[in-house]
Amino acid sequence: MKLDRRTFLSIGAGAAAGGAVGSLFTPLPWKLTDDLSIWSQNWPWTPDPARGEVTFAPTTCELCPGGCGVSVRKVKDRCVKIEGADGNPVNDGGICPLGSSGLQILYGPTRIKTPLKRAGKRGEGKWKPVTWDEALGEVAAKLSDLRQKKLAHTAAVYVNGGEGTVNNLFLRLATVYGTPNVFVSRTAWDTYADALLHMQGEYAKPAFDLENSDYILSFGCGIIEGWGSPVRMIRVNAQVAEAGSGKTVVQIEPRLSNTAAKAGKWVAIKPGTEAALALGLCHVIIREGLFNDEFVSTFSQNFEDWVDEVHTEHRGFKRAVLEDFPPSAVEKITGVPRAQVAKLAREFAAAKAPVALFGTGKGEEAGTLYGAMAVHALNALMGRINQAGGVFMLPPDADFNWPAPAMDALAQRSLRENRIDGAGTDRFPLASELPSRLGEVLADPKKPYPLHALLVYAADPAFTLPETEKVLAGLSQIDFVVYCGSQMNDTAAMADLVLPDHTCYEKWQDVPTPPGFARRHIGLTRPVVKPLFSTMQAGETAIRIAKAMGGPVAESFPWSDYIQCLEESMGARLADMKENGFWEAEPDKGPWYTAFKTRTRKFDFAPRIISPAFPDTKILLPTYEALTPAGSESGFPLTLIPYENLRLAAQNVGDTPFLVKTLPDSSLMNQESVVEINPATGKAFGLREGGAAILSTPAGETRVRVHFYPGVAKNTVALPKGLGHIGYDDYLAGKGTNVNALVGLLPDPVTGHNAALIARARIVPA
């Protein structure tokens, strides 16, 4: 037949259509469809975790001082989950959000995997991996060199705490090396310990028997926000919610925190005036004769007025508070209605086992000495010392009976040099060290001498010290900054040399008693997995540095390695620690006549300091001294306070990706911190919910988002504490603002330690 184009076209089309239809009768399209869906169910880029035998390995969490026992679930040799260890007296199976996201640290990008040497500009994040021998050699060389030049005192050591073997190895290194410039992160616990030193003649840590207390009076402590040992404190708090428990918590705080919300009563107070309220309560208790007469009359001194050996009249604690702190005066200072002051005092006095707690927020700020003494005086008035449900003394966990350090002449001489921060000098006679002044000192052109080296272990001064800008500027002036720790935190990011530590899932180490815990409790970290990277136990690092320096320094470190040091330091306790994961001992619960180590063996309401620093005797009579942040009321009409909670890790360990994910959009929005402001104030300043704003203080300025929150007082802004990191990874770095960058130093007039994170502020819509 004639095949013209038309017919051809139609046949072609027909064939095409027919083919299309026809193929439906072959398995091809159906098989293809099925295969495609199966592929979509097994996308190679969606991980398929390997199976294996499941085991559980115990260790102790080291991400905060809480000292929780944890149990790590493993699949073959992978850690897959961290859970609270059942039966552990600290956390009994419970765990906090940071602790349960620990594997994101173990396996995460913030881990430091090998010794690193700075390759770019300081803080630029450019590193060159080096071997351990090179790294340790360089540290030893640099330090020895300074020492030879008689500049030992210009090398400083910064650790996160004064307890535990590893901290003390670094402190020992500082001593035998011969530098007076040791810095230990300063917390409210240390301030309370100072109060105990003065009032009871013994430097001891407070142990609060909260489990057995029925009335917990918290002066701003974030009881469920990380004060003390978080899980333990949350459990204590949960007792209150137990139906029919006679227990109550009274929270004294400027802001409606989680603790305030959960407390039986929230007493709203002006920021930084807690001491005044404490003394106001003392006033009422004394005036109404509600105090423990036996304790006060028999076991205390300087309660009544007294006369010293040169016949000078001195006001006793009683007259002082009766004269200076009547509820009316207290109301003026604190904003707490006088009636409520009286009511609180009576409740506190009437309770079976009341106890007063000190330390605002997580207790990460030192606070004032008088503040701590006022709170402790309140406990003392009711005779709550060494009583069930009260406060006990614990010696620091540093009893290792190490041989006395071998001190050569060089060390002895340089140790006599003044500290760079002026602690212990006539200016700050009551302070042994003032880390909070580091930024100010280093920035000061008239500083006594420059620092040539800084060795930091586990702490993160670059993030946690006030006046961040000055601190960072100061750090960059130091020729040689060495960071020893497991994570690339802000300080590590600023270092010249980084000596990576194991994580608490990879090493043997002792974990000191959690702050405020009712008993001595030394935990043990154990290797759950073999160290994943080329890291070294920090204690081992300290020992190796010392040995590399040779001479008397090396002699003071007689141990072959850290493990031996740990074994000898723990002694008999190690057996328990290995068996249960911890060692425990009851605190001294001795009667009052044996309890106090003062000269008179009595509790001292108004201790006097006899020291060359004070030509005329100095008497520490607890009182309230107003803290006045920098800035004019007109220029900065608002008060800036930080807020803290368990989703915001703000110490030497930052938030994990999981933790950042749990942050509500009332804390963080995109990359910006969110400030809480009272709706009335917010509207008055032309702000709107969720809107951007510029928050400025005398110390600095930052862009924030606004959240209207009726839980903060008018003319107050609250900023989340723990954001604004420069170190770590993309999941944390650069998110939000560091509170410390906005607040200036606010020194305790008595000690010089940073009293509080409070600043004057201004906020305008952006």
Added chain:
Amino acid sequence: MFPFNYEWAWDMSHIVFMGGLWYALGIIGAGVTYVVAKSAWDTMKGHGGHEEGHH
């Protein structure tokens, strides 16, 4: 969709729903088959061709 799918159950909902479905599909299928077959038959009978317009 088919009795051999594991979701299938011999309950009212399946019988009604799937019944309706297969019924509709049946009609459409049968209809199309009939039309195509008849057209083929007509063509062979020499119907159609080039006349314009429709019946």
Added chain:
Amino acid sequence: MEAAESHEKQKMYGMVIDLDKCTGCGACMVACMAENNVPFRKDETDKFKSITWMRVYLLSNKKDYPYSDICYLPRPCMHCSGRGGHGHSPCVSVCPAVATDYSHATGIVSQIYTRCFGCRYCMGACPYHARYFNWWDPKWPEGMKEYLSPDVSCRMRGVVEKCSFCFHRYQRAMDLAFTEQRTELEENEYQTSCTQACPANAIVFGDLNNEEHQVAQLVSEPPEGKKKFRLLEQLDTNPKVYYLTSKDWVLSAANRSVKEEAKKAESGH
């Protein structure tokens, strides 16, 4: 899906959450993410796209300083059994591909990720926003895949996921029981990750059908001074998560029907 078999000694797992104890610490959220291989992104502040099987909501009494008060409310999947407890939960009844199903043996609402094709009808139907969509391919930073658990398969982009009451833990417990020739589980043998982690012991988990279990007891008679409620009870979703609170404002801030009654009461007086 049909409740053909009788409900005799069938398990009905559920939760009781004591809001008085909950501190809003977020441990449940993180423990859940860690247990269930929940992915995370560099910016998680868009809470409308942030996968949190367990989400802690914040309730406020809406009063001004210093009378303001807040309360946290953890919200897992409610594992609704629907009207009359027949398993017709809002989500199960709408899923076109049986990718989510109600187990009458455990009362748990399952989610089959490889079956789900991402139509998101279930998300629209769930009034609790307990269901989350994988808008992105899940990605873990270098090295972090190491901690992923083989008990819970990772979800691919484009499917819906939600709290499973840690069903894999139930399976493990049952396997163990089976090897010991047991058919019944002890109360503590099967606990969800959030329950286990909660530092305040605010979450109690167990079989609501077993009066031995604490959940059943708490539901049948709440502790003195505490009231119990479920979210959106009035919608006949029949959720299996109960809440306890001693604060009246929390009751009305969390629960509309109560609020309605309160209104009526007020107008009555």
Added chain:
Amino acid sequence: MEIAAKSAMDKINALFDSLTPKKLLELDAMLQPKGVKRAPFWQWGLWMGFFTLVALWGFYAAILCWFKGLNQTNMNDYYGFALWIWADLAVIALGGGAFFTGFLKYVIGKEMPLKYIVNYAVIIGFICYSSALLILGMDVGQPLRGWFIFWHANVHSMLTEVAFCLSCYFGVLCIEYLPNVLENRQLDKIPFIHNLTHNFHSAMGIFAATGAFLSFFHQGSLGGVAGVMFGRPFAFREGVFIWPTTFFLFTWSAAAFGPCFTIMLTKLIEAITRKKLVPDTAVRFLAKISGWMIGTYIVAKIADTLYWAFVTAPAAGWHLSDFYTGNAFYGYWILALEIVAGGIIPAGILISKKGRETGWSLTLAVILGVIGVSVNRWVMVLQVMAVPIMEFDQWALYVPSWQEVATTILPVAYGVLLISASHRYLPLFPYEIEQANAAEHHG
């Protein structure tokens, strides 16, 4: 066979050798229906070119969504359903003109005057439904598993019902559209195709009836999708047996407003081609039916709304104000827009003889009708998602991303292309052909 194949090759070569612009124009003319006037090829080409570009833009967005995932959209966990699903419901409602016209013509037997418009109604339906399927293909997170909805069907899910009826009815639409395609002047010369067309026409009644049956169900089940969500007091409706009232309201509204859309597009294409393509009798007949349908629908809709507002919702603890206040967008105005402006007014106009026979008021009515039903579908999808349910939850508002907008415009462009091509090459409007032939006979 070899010979055939060989000569086939030659022919192909021949064709391509000879495919000069001139030949192309010849081909174009050859394919057009006999005797009708069509725009010059270049003009038509420009028009087609423009809409092809628009379509390509939309297609690019679609590719993004398929390969990068739905993070390309602004949907979120509160807005699982958004612009796309609205577009689906809307086009299917508007495409309802097809089944309803078919239903009237073939089932009720209104041969005259609907034969003048049924082809057009069918092609509009075809476009709407194919678009709906395309959008659904983008909307699901795992398109490759989309077929699970059939294979692992959950017969209790309204969405399953939608999927089945939708795809079946799309099949019917293809069958209804096919004869019109085969009526192309050249194709029609092939005996088999001529017979095929003829037989399809004679059997069309069965198909149309089946299609109508299917349509009643999927239009309804689309309403059911929202109505059965008992967790969503804004959407939930009581009903009969398994079907909530929205089921029936959706079917009814599709039948009522679909013709409005058909008429609107008829007016549009007549305006563009500057030709009378459908006799007024047909349009007016359809308009009248539509008027009465809308009228009755809107009464039912109002009754349903009242019952929901004062019985169903309050029973669950909700007040009407909870749904329409306390947010930046959704207010009572939307209720007025849907029911009064988009329902009562067009019904009034179309029912009155004067109204539907006056050009401007007819146009106004059909436009209002189209808006009305679109708003209804919007409300039943997006406002459902926006309303907070848990006491402590918040209103959620949403703005589509450009990818969503582009992919939603894609079907419009595609529709224009298909209609333009069909109108150029197919006897889409019998009336036009009749006129042309008549003119020829005169000449």
